[in-house]
Amino acid sequence: MLSFLKDRFALLWLAWLAITAALTYRILIWSVEYFRNPGPGFYRAALVLIPILVAAISVYAWVRRFFLWRFEPFLFVSVAVAATAFYEPRALLASLLLFFAAAGLGELAAGGMGILPDRASDRIALRCGIGFGIAIVLLFLLGEFHALTVRMLSAFIAILLLTGLRGVMRTILDLRSLLAAWSRSPELRDPIVGIAAGFGFVALICTLTVMLAPPIAFDVLQMHVPSVRHYAETASITPFPEIDYSYYPQGGETLWTAAYLLAGVAGMQMESVLFFALFLLALFVVARRAGLTRAAAVAGIFWAAMLPFLHWTGSVAKNDMMMAFFQALALYSLQRWMEERRLAWILAGVFFVAESFGVKNVALLGSVPLGLLAGYALLKQPPRWRAAALAAAVFLLFGGFWTLRTFLLTGDPAYPSHVSNAVSVPARRNRPESAFVRLAKTPERMLFEGDRLFESPLKSPAGILLFAFLPLLAAAAPKWKNPAMAACLFFTAVYLIYWAGLIARLRYAILPLAILAFLLAQGAESYWRRRRTNWIRASVVSLEVYCLLIAILGVFIIEVNGPQIAYFFGRATKSEYLRSALRTYTSLEFLNRVARPGEAIFGVDNCSRAYAPSPLQFQCMLCNGPCRPEGVAPQIAANRPRYVILPSAAEFGIEQVLPGVLAVAIYRDDYFSIYRIGG
Secondary structure: OHHHHHHHHHHHHHHHHHHHHHHHHHHHHHHHHHHHOOOHHHHHHHHHHHHHHHHHHHHHHHHOOOOHHHHHHHHHHHHHHHHHHHHOHHHHHHHHHHHHHHHHHHHHHHHHHOOOOOOHHHHHHHHHHHHHHHHHHHHHHHHHOOOOOHHHHHHHHHHHHHHOHHHHHHHHHHHHHHHHHHHOOHHHHOHHHHHHHHHHHHHHHHHHHHHHOOOOOHHHHHHHHHHHHHHHHHOOOOOOOOOHHHHOOOHHHHHHHHHHHHHHHHHHHHHHHHHHHHHHHHHHHHHHHOOOOHHHHHHHHHHHHOOHHHHHHHHOOOOHHHHHHHHHHHHHHHHHHHHHOOHHHHHHHHHHHHHHHOOOHHHHHHHHHHHHHHHHHHHHOOOHHHHHHHHHHHHHHHHOHHHHHHHHHHOOOOOOOOHHHOOOOOOOOOOOOOHHHHHHHHHHHHHHOHHHOOOOOOOOOOOOHHHHOHHHHHHHHHHHHOHHHHHHHHHHHHHHHHHHHHOOOHHHHHHHHHHHHHHHHHHHHHHHHHOOOHHHHHHHHHHHHHHHHHHHHHHHHHHOOHHHHHHHOOOOOHHHHHHHHOOOHHHHHHHHHHOOOOOOEEEEOOOOHHHOOOHHHEEEEOOOOOOOHHHHHHHHHHHOOOEEEEEOOOOOOHHHHOOOOOEEEEEEOOOEEEEEEOO
């Protein structure tokens, strides 16, 4: 009977493969056809390079099992370090200083609490999480006294490195141990890991391409870089009305300001990608604590990293990855409590939840399942009331000061949102939906209508991997008896239900979707090992190649562009790159030559504030569809700018927006026109 059931599952698996191919082949075709947009040369190159890529990775996955797999971590690290050292050496040095300073501080704190783990990977993740969390608070205090200067920051880092020298040295040894452990793990020779590593190397190149080029992402230019630049110039983390986003928690911006002071925008971008790497490390330790095999955990980390939306979010200067990193460590801490039943682990988990709230308010989504897990732990932790009081104190101390600051300044702790809508999302104006309908439709939208859930042209920004391998989740079922695995399953289920019914934006579900990816990797690895039939094994590996090919094409589409290639090969300067890659840049470059300091500028469909001559004197609006004069005019009149930027393709002129006002056209390109108000 058991043999029959296994055979029946194999037949069902083959049927599922056929269904998957029938439902998703259009996604692959769309991804290939998209390369027609940059030009016929790119499309022809894609037709040639895609088969070569698939063949090369498939051959590599077979060849590496003999000896090459031992050297993979050194290859990844060497390429990343060499590229960053060549293009942005100051940013590399700044990131290393901040990393080791945080590790040293984290060693002191974790050692004092008696919670340094037994594995090198766990120790590195925990040190960095605690260290960076405390550093945010200390840097905030420096900012409150307007002392966040290069000199004070250098002294701050030097003190941390000296006092935490023992932790720094241990972190270096742990990094060596972590890399060496790879070569001592023969299970990593499996083709499932090899395929993932091959595509992962391509994904690494994409991350380096984004990180080392001047930023062009919307939020980065509109909010993050201008905010960090202002903080660096004023030596503080004080909110300012020109960018109301600055009233939100600024934990991410606090660390970015330190990196900016040391190495400019490149330092900020590299610090952000550092948290991408730390998040993947935290995800790995969560997976291993949950009982995953080393092969499944490594493959799962690669799978998660190559979900296109997640890869993009980690490669640009966004704070979502920092929040996910802290929440992953909160989950890890609660896993450790389940093993040891020590209050220190509960307090560590609460600390990390508090730090995630210090990054952005959307941490509320993860705090629901984490809060339930922590609440259960507190009920079981004697003395119960003392434990609860300590946990509340830790949360308020490390997570409440941002909200308190905003309340004292504005009278509304959720400003520029409002308490009434801080935990709810209004229904779409044209198509109201209940939470239940959003929940039911989210899986289909993730697969076929992803442009509604993520800021990109991709129809499937989460790829198809989470869908294609879903039946093999059952193969991971024996691991579910592990309490740490049960915590992962509970966290993921509660988070995704709450998220899908409430907001359903992919960037706000990084951690649960990454956990789902490593659970599926465990299922795939378990099924592959248990089945000795070659065609079954080949089907699992072939499906992995198919899914990761679609994923890496999605990453290419949203991260890599032609001007980047010219920039990295030295055929274009930063300005030339930006003129080619960012249509808003050339008009702002012109204004940098003609506008006087402090003159107000208003952009319509041009919100690249970071490249404006005076970023805090730059305001903008985005048209919801074609720009209309009746929608534009009130915004311009309210801001009373000296210069107005209008889309060149707009069906109206400046006279319809500001009737009776003298306005002189001083610039025009294919995308934007600039008018000087008042002659």
